Amino acid sequence: MTAMNTKPHYRTVWISDVHLGTRGCQAELLVDFLNEVTADTYYLVGDIIDGWRLKKSWYWPESHHAVITNIMEKAKNGAKVIFVPGNHDEFAREFVDMTFGHVDVRMNDIHTTADGKRLLVIHGDEFDGVVKYARWLAYLGDTAYNLAIMLNRYFNAARRKLGYGYWSLSAYLKNRVKNAVQFICNFENAVAHAAAKRKVDGVVCGHIHHAEKRMIGNVLYCNDGDWVESCTALVEHKDGELELLHWADMRNMAMSYVTPNSASTPASLGLGRLMSLFRTAGDIENTGKPQSPRIANTGAATTSPVGKTA
Template identity: 60%
Template structure:
């Protein structure tokens, strides 16, 4: 096991006085730490409000593609790493399945870092006895496999779209309108994007069926979903760039997608209605 450096120790004031919800298992992916698009504030709020027996980090946690272009690592991104390692130190099993943006960590498969297990994929058994295959999902994306240059180009276009989306939402906040994801809207409306997502989901489910799994959990396409595909239940935990979602397993094996951004907005609306002070708007 690789020891945790001292600077990873989480400050003592973290998690003070915050209500925490306990789940059996939590899955998050596509946080893209190291990019301006990462919604680290909401991710921290989620992690500080959650306890679980097992936490799966399902790839693209750190965005190595963007960090190679230019270093971006604000203190809040350190806080996210500290928070995850704090959970591991408290006894949570933390499993890291690297994706394509953090593929450098695949060189360290089989090692433990600060209590975090790095694995190429995993099998999770739910409380009700179902076996779930855990993969990031890029291995089922033909663009990533056969035309990596096109994947890099698409990533650049996506980054530009997110920058434009921040401008759009700055204007919407001025008019007191809720957050709106242009990228998510385009995914739902553009025929080719919808077809890609559908074929991706079916390919992942087919691979799970071939391995004898009852279900599969993945990330990669930034589209949270629970869907039955034949005999396999497909779960996608979404992302922490646009939707800010996580997949959780309750004590009885029930699975649920948590939309954390919507939850925080609802709490703030309730606080305003009650005349209580409200923190800064959700990005």
């Protein structure tokens, strides 16, 4: 993969819904994005690691490990990294208002752009009634979604043999099914309404795997999309302008899937060991002693969740 002539630098980058630990995760494209783009601040807006899937079966190829390593290196080298856990990596919510591996963990955050706009940053699962009130249905939906992603993989393998580029069958179906379209609309309106109640100028979220940037009433609604179907990120330019980047299109390449035979971290490590590695990475000083977790100074606007979360 040829590198871009000049690596773009942004004031802020938001990514979410990476779903590391699943076969549908486009980790290689994300590593490429992280290698080619730099920023002062990175927001990880939830569902970075898919704890739901890892509890069922262990899948952790080298490309997934490379995503974590890349992010931790950026934090260690001075970039500000803020992690807002989602429902799939809710195991990290026990670390809210702490810092580990130079990464601040927050339930939500208020980001101020270069031109003075205040943006509420949340994952968004608290506005999903299925996740909030019917977790068994959410797990069932997650299974169905992963089945669609698996079919999508075979579908695109056939397309590649015929000389066609990547096309997301799952995204197409989601955007054509009436109930799914209505759910997205209801979700966006609910998130924008919550942001208006917080008296902010806009909101950045993830959760529904649908990249969007538009005004809803007086609120700028931004969804940074995902790294399963669309491979999108929201970025802030140095003047405060926000833009959605569609990385697969920008790189002019078909999305690739990691094959099941790729080298994986042994399952015996377990999810607890993974969190331990994530928690301590980058915290070892030259003395060899790990730093103690510190309380992040998040300010009054960021110390409590927007709503009850699953």
